[in-house]
Amino acid sequence: MNDAAPRLAALAEALLGAPLPVRVRAWDGSEAGPSTGPVLVFHHRRALRRILWKPGELGLARAWVAGDLTVEGDLYALLDLVAGLLWERDRAPQAPPPAARGLRGAAAGLVERVADPVALLRDRERRDAVRGLIQLARPLPAPPPPPEEAVRVAGPRHTKGRDRKAISHHYDVGNDFYERVLGPSMVYSCAYWSPGSTLEEAQRDKLDLVCRKLALRPGQRLLDVGCGWGSMALHAAREYGVQVTGVTLSREQAAYARKRVAQEGLADLVEIRIQDYRDVEDGPYDAISSIGMAEHVGSERYREYARTLYALLRPGGRLLNHQIARRPEADESAYRIDEFIDAYVFPDGELSPLGTTVGELERAGFEVRDVEALREHYALTLRAWVARLEDHWEEALRLTSPGRARVWLLYMAASALAFEHGRIGVNQVLAVKASARGDARLPLRLRTWGA
Structure with missing residues (x-):
């Protein structure tokens, strides 16, 4: 029956x-x-x-x-x-x-x-x-979890070694796979959309928005924390003539970024390192971009993150912190990290409310000058990525594994709805390391994003 x-x-x-x-x-x-x-x-x-x-x-x-x-x-x-x-x-x-x-x-x-x-x-x-x-x-023994796609990390959270393993799980799954999802821009963060724009155009506009907020000029030094596949570093060097140092913990990302740098003939302007941001010691930099990286830092390490970046900037230098945020809980002690995301997508990843992020940046000494919410933009970006994954589904299965492809499809589709429903957001926070006189040299009408 x-x-x-x-x-x-x-x-x-x-x-x-x-x-x-x-x-x-x-x-x-x-x-x-x-x-x-x-x-x-x-x-x-x-x-x-x-x-x-x-x-x-x-x-x-x-x-x-x-x-x-x-x-x-x-x-x-x-x-x-x-x-x-x-x-x-x-x-x-x-x-x-x-x-x-x-x-x-x-x-x-x-x-x-x-x-x-x-x-x-x-x-x-x-x-x-x-x-x-x-x-x-039929109550047989508990079915084992699908082990091939989960990761187990041990030891204290957000040590350098554990962070390397967590980052490798998420990003070292094959550059060819990410190309099918992200497209030629290879930008794995929220795009900046205009009516009728393509994914590539929206990602280019996001990179340019970051550069304009940082007021980059030829000859300046930019540190790109969590540089990914090198897209921000390449754009800043090519379009603004700055000297860029990009750091990532992913070996596959670094190899891909270095190849792009060589192909574009920008080796004299761009250096890609496999390095923890906590080990960068060659400041000061004129500007720092951190795009979609701070979610990996962890709440217990965030003050260290903010202080480290503050110390790496010259007086008057700017930080652009692009970060996903969650809504605050009535009782923050009740906040729980999503089990599926932690096991299958972003091991040790944590989201903080926007107010917490701004507060930690201020405690480190930064003057926060602007916050721009891009929540709807990330929903559009995720839907574009889902469409690309579905269009290249058979290729994706060959390039990774069926389980991993299903993880990414579910994670991105659910995340798109989470942004659309306002459960999570994403914000660009522009902060300045003010000089002794408090002179940050920002325009009176900030959103013009002049020098």
């Missing part, structure tokens, strides 16, 4: 107290749920076990990465439909984990995470639904 999907839908609705927002297809071919819209396909009951053992985003993501769970139709639409079950739940205070062990304990955890645990424990219908899900999943 092919009835797994109707049973799954009925049990999920009893547990959630609301109609299932998406159509589901089960491993036996049965379907249930709304007749229109995307379909969530459970290829194996193992997908349900993954969700029960790791309730929430991590369980769903593991099922997706393993290929046990896929989507037919619009991935964005499906993520939007389930957003209320995941994002709103994650904002609520979390109860202590249940004392029970094994699958039943994990299922109890699912109940506690969806709504108030005391109320649910009194609700026999919902407790029965959990039991029904356990029976439908």
Whole structure:
């Protein structure tokens, strides 16, 4: 009898107290749920076990990465439909984990995470639904996570050695793969869009915006922290005639950037180093760009990061800090790092509220002169990257692995929606190391971005 999907839908609705927002297809071919819209396909009951053992985003993501769970139709639409079950739940205070062990304990955890645990424990219908899900999943031992795409880092967070390993996991997955996703610009950060612009044009405009905010002039020295594949360094040297030092912890990025520098004949202006920013000792620099790098620093190291960059600037020098931010929590001690992102995408990556970032820069001695929010721009950028990945899907599978390609697709699509919904943002903070007289030599009308 092919009835797994109707049973799954009925049990999920009893547990959630609301109609299932998406159509589901089960491993036996049965379907249930709304007749229109995307379909969530459970290829194996193992997908349900993954969700029960790791309730929430991590369980769903593991099922997706393993290929046990896929989507037919619009991935964005499906993520939007389930957003209320995941994002709103994650904002609520979390109860202590249940004392029970094994699958039943994990299922109890699912109940506690969806709504108030005391109320649910009194609700026999919902407790029965959990039991029904356990029976439908067949409580075998916990399925192992898809190991080939996860990374385990050990030791104190944000030491130089651990940071090298975390950066390597995210960036050393093949330059050819990143070319298919990012396009010829090879810029892995928020673009700066105008109506009708292409991805390449928007990335060029972002690089130029950074250069103009830094008021770069021929002969100056620029430090590009987290230089990636060298795009900012190349643009600044080629268009503004500055001497650029780019530092990265990724060997693949450095090799790619050095090749581009040689091809463009800019070796006399651009040096690419495999170096931790904490080891840079050849200041002072006239300007520092940090584009999409500070998310890797960590909250406990951020003051050190700000002080290090401050010390590397000459008096009057400018810092452009381009960084993703999260919304502040009512109780910051309740902030939790996303388990899926930490395990599969950005190990040890952390997002801080904009106010925290500005405060740390000021504590280091910087004078913050301008903040520009680019949240909508990052949503457009991510959608462009997703479209490129989907257009080059078969190539991407050959260049990396099916699990890694699915990680990137899910991560970028979900991130696009997170920016669109205002759950996260991205900001360019322009800060100055003021001279002894407090003279930062910025224009009276700042957004003209003159010298």
